[in-house]
Amino acid sequence: MECVDGGQTLHNSFEIKQAGDSSLLVQFRDEISPEINAAVRRLDYAFNKMNIPGIIETVPAYCSLLIIFDPLALDIEVLRQTIVDIGKSFNFSALPQPIVTTIPVCYGGSFGPDLDFVCQYTHLTKEEVIALHSERNYLIYMLGFLPGFPYLGGIDKRLTVPRLDTPRISVHSGSVGIANNQTGIYPVESPGGWRIIGRTPLNVYDPFRKPPVLFDAGNYLRFKPINAQEYESIRKQVEAGTYKLETQDVKGRAV
Amino acid sequence: MATAFEVLSPGFLTTVQDRGRLTYRRIGMPTAGALDQYSFRIANMLVGNNPLAACLETTYIGPTLRVLCNTVIALTGALCDAAINGKPMAQWKAIKVHSGDIISIGQALNGVRSYLSVACGIDVPLIMESRSTFIRGKIGGIEGRALKKGDEIGIFTSSDLEPCDSNAIPEPYKPTWSSDITLRVILGPQDNHFSENGLATFFNSTYTITEESDRMGYRLNGNGIAYVSWEAGQIISDPIPLGAVQIPPNGQPIITLMDAQTTGGYPKIATICTADLSLIAQGKPGDKVHFTAIGNDEAVKSLREQEQKISILGTMMKSHPQEDGQYFHVMVNGLPFDVWVKPE
Incomplete structure (x- = not known):
């Protein structure tokens, strides 16, 4: 998929909506697209760089950014004006390029119990499914549903499969699933209805680690196929705290 | 660290809660934390804690606890059928308890959730700057779950000051809940x-x-x-x-x-x-x-009034240093701030 982040402006206008006495919702054009999500990322970055006292947190999503603040420390109208001013005048050339984080995945077998179903349903071989799923960058539109769960964009349409008729009571953490036109990683063990095609040995989410999640909204993930032996080896490194995460820029250069 | 309570019966849903995880929503982590923050903060103030210390939040029916060390507790939030050693227990007031005492929180009579604070606060691991239990995420509190029979609950201790039980909340500051x-x-x-x-x-x-x-x-x-x-x-x-x-x-x-x-x-x-x-x-x-x-002005005014109430109560309460720092509630240009000073 094409990674769009070259723009120096906020791409297009936004609307600022009140969301209670402690948040403002900055709403961009209402669509799921890499362009609009890149605009969310730019505003998020520019806003946080200002370190405004009274700001509690910003939460980016597909096409909106929620700004949570302490209304006793920061006046809502001052905040509103600050956001407008950033939109008009911030110099976005300082914006770092998005990062692509490599997630090693062992496909099939006991790690990916639904891979056979996916092959049957799509009339593709295992190798084809793995190649289609792994050889591309997925945009992380936002994190939600569970702590660390990435909403990814950019899956190949040929990998469109239905959810399970009956969701599993328990899906192992690190499981990589596909359903409808989406793919994702289960950050914690949880019930789930997606078709599980593999598992990563990484702890994409660890509540005791800083930061707790390996990736952030607005950046990219790339799945890299590994065999069971590599899985065990990486797993040992993860447990020992010696695993070095592979990251690159969108052009494939190591960063 | 000391063990303060043994859980004899856990109640309907009793969890360790504090102010919650305020800055992790961007990774999909809910805030968690005490649902009734006013009652929660006052529970802490009564026993001299900083308002960020962890308490127990009860739901409908509270737990029965055996006290394992001499300490001071307070119960705020929902009015409930609470007793110590079978005798009715006062709420919105600091109370000394002794090893061997039995605290039973019982059924909520007005409101749903009560907050049981203990001097120096409950000692469970800090995860993302909070001790709050988030059950769906299996983190915080006691093993990321509600209390169960047999659990032992640890607390922080302070050698600095004798715990005091003179703190009580005046009637106008105690909320009641309408149906x-x-x-x-x-x-x-x-x-x-x-x-x-x-x-x-x-x-x-x-x-x-x-x-x-x-x-x-x-x-x-x-x-x-x-x-x-x-x-x-x-x-x-x-x-x-x-x-x-x-x-x-x-x-x-x-x-x-x-x-x-x-x-x-x-x-x-x-x-x-x-x-x-x-x-x-x-x-x-x-x-x-x-x-x-x-409108926004009325919402902010109400919040400011609530903070001022807490500030006024703060000046009435005796507090003491604990954990590795000290808490101050200060007003700057009419705005309330929680300040927690701790050594590097």
Whole structure:
């Protein structure tokens, strides 16, 4: 998929909506697209760089950014004006390029119990499914549903499969699933209805680690196929705290 | 560290809670934390704690605890059938307890959630700057779950000061909870997704709290609220603020609370003002709910008044240093700030 982040402006206008006495919702054009999500990322970055006292947190999503603040420390109208001013005048050339984080995945077998179903349903071989799923960058539109769960964009349409008729009571953490036109990683063990095609040995989410999640909204993930032996080896490194995460820029250069 | 309590019976749903995880919503981590922050903070103040210390939050029926060390406790929030060694226990007041005492919190009589604080606070691991239990995420509190029989609850200790039990909250500062709740809301962020009729229905109807109400959210039942069009019922998932009133396609409001998912795809007609969040959190199934629209100025004024009340109480309470720092509640240019000073 094409990674769009070259723009120096906020791409297009936004609307600022009140969301209670402690948040403002900055709403961009209402669509799921890499362009609009890149605009969310730019505003998020520019806003946080200002370190405004009274700001509690910003939460980016597909096409909106929620700004949570302490209304006793920061006046809502001052905040509103600050956001407008950033939109008009911030110099976005300082914006770092998005990062692509490599997630090693062992496909099939006991790690990916639904891979056979996916092959049957799509009339593709295992190798084809793995190649289609792994050889591309997925945009992380936002994190939600569970702590660390990435909403990814950019899956190949040929990998469109239905959810399970009956969701599993328990899906192992690190499981990589596909359903409808989406793919994702289960950050914690949880019930789930997606078709599980593999598992990563990484702890994409660890509540005791800083930061707790390996990736952030607005950046990219790339799945890299590994065999069971590599899985065990990486797993040992993860447990020992010696695993070095592979990251690159969108052009494939190591960063 | 000392062990303060052994859990003899856990109650309906008793969890360790504090102020919650305030800055992790961007990774999809709900805030968690005490649902009634006013009662929670006062529980801490009564026993001389900083207001960030962890307490027990009870739900409907509280736990029975055996005390394992001499300490000071306080019980705020819902009025309940509480006793120490079978004798009625005062609430909104610091109380000395001794090793071997039995505390039974019993059934909530007014409100739903009580807060049991203990001097120096409950000692469980700090995860993302909070000790709050988030059960769906299996983190915080005791092993990320509600208390169970046989659990032992540790507390921090301080050698600095003799725990004191002279603190008590004056009557006007003790809230009571009505079964007919009026919630003040600010319209939006998606009020434009609702028809004029839909908005009128929302503000003119009486809703009833259903059984499907918990720490994630409160589901209400009443007149269905209409969207402006069928398409307006779908939004691209966006971040949900605390207190948001979501309207799914069945038209029945869902009020978003501390354990709710951080993003969602239902339009949000309005958002409850922060000062009123504890009113709904103390509501129980069958209670009536009305919504009334207010402006931002009134919402902020109410919140400021609530903070000033807490400030005034703070000046009445004796506190003592604990953990590795000291807490101060200060007013700067009329604004309240929590300041926690700790050595590097």
